[in-house]
Amino acid sequence: METVAKIAVKKTEDEKAERVMTAQAVAQAALKIQVSNLNFYYGSYQALHDVSLRILSNKITALIGPSGCGKSTFLRALNRMSETLRGTRATGEILLGQEDVFAMDVVTLRRRVGMVFQKPNPFPKSIFDNVAYGPRINGLAHGTSLADLVEASLRRAALWDEVKDHLRKSAYALSGGQQQRLCIARALAVNPEVLLLDEPCSALDPIATAKIEELLYALTDTCTIVIVTHNMQQAARVSEHTGFFLMGKLIEFNETSLLFKKPACKETEDYITGRFG
Amino acid sequence: MSFRRFVALLGSIVGATLIVIVAFLALYAWPAVRLNGFAFLTDNNWNLGSLYANPITVHGQQIMPGAHYGILFLIVGTLLSTMIALLIAVPVGVGAAMFLAEGVSPMIRTWISLFVELLAAIPSVVYGLWGYVVVIPFLGHHLFPFLVEHLGFIPFFGGAAGSGYGLLTCGFVLALMIVPLITATLRDALVSQAASLHEGALALGASRFEAQWGVLLPAVRRVLIGSSILATGRALGETMAVLMISGNALNYLPSNIYAPISTMASFIVSQLDSALTDPTGMAVRSLAEVALVLCVISIIVNGFARLLLYYEGRQSAGVM
Numbered sequence: 001m002e003t004v005a006k007i008a009v010k011k012t013e014d015e016k017a018e019r020v021m022t023a024q025a026v027a028q029a030a031l032k033i034q035v036s037n038l039n040f041y042y043g044s045y046q047a048l049h050d051v052s053l054r055i056l057s058n059k060i061t062a063l064i065g066p067s068g069c070g071k072s073t074f075l076r077a078l079n080r081m082s083e084t085l086r087g088t089r090a091t092g093e094i095l096l097g098q099e100d101v102f103a104m105d106v107v108t109l110r111r112r113v114g115m116v117f118q119k120p121n122p123f124p125k126s127i128f129d130n131v132a133y134g135p136r137i138n139g140l141a142h143g144t145s146l147a148d149l150v151e152a153s154l155r156r157a158a159l160w161d162e163v164k165d166h167l168r169k170s171a172y173a174l175s176g177g178q179q180q181r182l183c184i185a186r187a188l189a190v191n192p193e194v195l196l197l198d199e200p201c202s203a204l205d206p207i208a209t210a211k212i213e214e215l216l217y218a219l220t221d222t223c224t225i226v227i228v229t230h231n232m233q234q235a236a237r238v239s240e241h242t243g244f245f246l247m248g249k250l251i252e253f254n255e256t257s258l259l260f261k262k263p264a265c266k267e268t269e270d271y272i273t274g275r276f277g
Numbered sequence: 278m279s280f281r282r283f284v285a286l287l288g289s290i291v292g293a294t295l296i297v298i299v300a301f302l303a304l305y306a307w308p309a310v311r312l313n314g315f316a317f318l319t320d321n322n323w324n325l326g327s328l329y330a331n332p333i334t335v336h337g338q339q340i341m342p343g344a345h346y347g348i349l350f351l352i353v354g355t356l357l358s359t360m361i362a363l364l365i366a367v368p369v370g371v372g373a374a375m376f377l378a379e380g381v382s383p384m385i386r387t388w389i390s391l392f393v394e395l396l397a398a399i400p401s402v403v404y405g406l407w408g409y410v411v412v413i414p415f416l417g418h419h420l421f422p423f424l425v426e427h428l429g430f431i432p433f434f435g436g437a438a439g440s441g442y443g444l445l446t447c448g449f450v451l452a453l454m455i456v457p458l459i460t461a462t463l464r465d466a467l468v469s470q471a472a473s474l475h476e477g478a479l480a481l482g483a484s485r486f487e488a489q490w491g492v493l494l495p496a497v498r499r500v501l502i503g504s505s506i507l508a509t510g511r512a513l514g515e516t517m518a519v520l521m522i523s524g525n526a527l528n529y530l531p532s533n534i535y536a537p538i539s540t541m542a543s544f545i546v547s548q549l550d551s552a553l554t555d556p557t558g559m560a561v562r563s564l565a566e567v568a569l570v571l572c573v574i575s576i577i578v579n580g581f582a583r584l585l586l587y588y589e590g591r592q593s594a595g596v597m
Contacts, residue, residue: 079480081476081479081480084475084476084479086382107482107483107484108482110479110480110481110482111481111482114480114481115476115480117473117476117477117480119473121471121473121474121476121477122477123474123477123478123492123495123496124474124492124495124496124498125492125495133478133481133483133491133492134481134482137481137482137483137487137491138481138482183477186477186481187480187481190481190482
């Protein structure tokens with residue numbers, strides 16, 4: 001909570017006390033992911049500067065900021081998806097529970113830390129096979145137990161009732177919102193501890209967006225959720241904690257209600273009140 | 278004339294060419310078709326007859342005495358050599374395309390791809406000569422005896438190893454000629470697949486191979502089918518290289534995979550000279566009938582491919 005502590009110094013005594021209490025509450029709750037001094041480079045370009053952040057278990061954490069601020073890069077560092085690009089490099093430490101993410105087997109890591117992308121990316125397979133893909137390649141289930149797992153995952157993604165009679169249909173026959181929920185079901189099928197969502201609603205209409213937001217809250221019973229969003233109302237609606245990124249730096253991180261009501265930094269205030277970004 | 282009409286005219290000329298060629302071929306071969314009947318496809322006997330005797334009249338057609346035209350051995354040779362070529366080329370082509378799309382850096386991909394494409398640009402006679410000089414001695418002296426000895430228990434793998442000219446040699450060389458077609462097309466399709474599919478698979482804990490095999494390859498099924506059909510067309514019609522390495526079997530059905538064969542395309546070339554000595558002209562007309570059969574087989578293969586793609590497309594669109 002280095003950042004929060006730094007910020008606290010700038011504020012009045014009252015607010016300082018309030019923020020220290022928040023910091024303590026954060027420290028006491030179960031930590032899921034602890035990021036310390038993360039720097040990230042695309043070739044010679046540094047996209048993240050010394051980011052430190054704690055993500056709490058079974059909570060929704062939102063990351064906001066203008067385009068190109070590094071929030072997606074940060075998210076993709078958490079399951080090392082960033083490594084799929086050539087010439088990237090990261091320094092610092094990311095702990096998943098107690099384990100060092102950079103030292104883990106990447107396949108195990110990505111099974112434990114699932115991801116949903118900005119544009120729905122269903123595979124060119126049937127609805128069933130899309131959800132069954134993860135369990136199959138990871139050898140988690142087959143036969144009836146696989147069918148049960150697929151059903152359970154689709155139910156959790158609030159899609160089961162809409163597709164239960166068409167499981168053999170191509171996933172491409174679904175609407176955009178359904179496809180995105182299918183992608184969430186697909187990610188859930190390998191039973192991840194953490195679910196990363198990279199602007200999951202940016203390609204969806206408001207009704208489809210509302211459905212996904214509803215379902216995210218229900219998922220926190222088993223998952224820790226980190227969501228990158230352009231939409232500040234969305235961050236305010238769904239998350240318990242919010243981090244504000246600007247030009248590769250984590251400017252402010254706090255409980256969502258505090259961050260939106262009483263931002264500690266000028267930049268945060270300017271951004272959330274719409275002065276730029 | 279408006280540009281639109283001009284382009285429409287050009288387009289119809291291209292389309293009409295096919296019809297004109299097939300129609301001409303059919304017209305020219307028609308006397309042979311009537312003479313040979315259905316037995317042309319099922320008889321295993323190509324015989325020009327006694328060329329120095331006087332022509333006789335059969336079914337109202339003048340032919341040389343003893344002349345008989347049956348090309349079962351050509352059909353079998355053509356289809357089997359193409360099948361073997363595909364059995365070798367499709368797995369190799371898919372593997373190479375996956376390697377080029379995912380296994381190497383873009384720079385190396387560009388270079389290797391260049392070589393793959395150049396492989397497709399080599400004239401087939403060069404493949405033939407290379408097959409004749411290099412492949413046949415190696416296969417005939419080393420590989421075939423080895424296969425007979427160790428895999429002889431498998432049907433069609435045993436028996437006489439032969440001289441190196443024959444079915445399997447044709448399969449190998451044809452495979453080499455069509456691999457670039459499959460690899461180049463499939464590589465482009467794989468590379469152009471949305472990176473999001475690849476990422477989606479990786480994010481579920483798939484290895485790079487699993488992502489390629491389980492997600493990207495199914496996404497380009499249509500391209501794979503399409504390029505395989507193109508490759509089939511090339512293998513069916515390949516003339517020069519096959520002529521040089523097939524052993525040019527006449528009236529002989531292969532008893533194992535090493536046996537000499539002949540294919541329709543190469544047979545037309547190899548027999549045209551002697552067929553022209555037939556004063557009745559029936560031999561050349563029968564060769565034209567061979568060409569007609571080859572055309573029809575190619576059209577059937579193409580039609581089958583289109584049917585396959587049509588059902589594929591319906592599935593992908595979720596109609597089923």
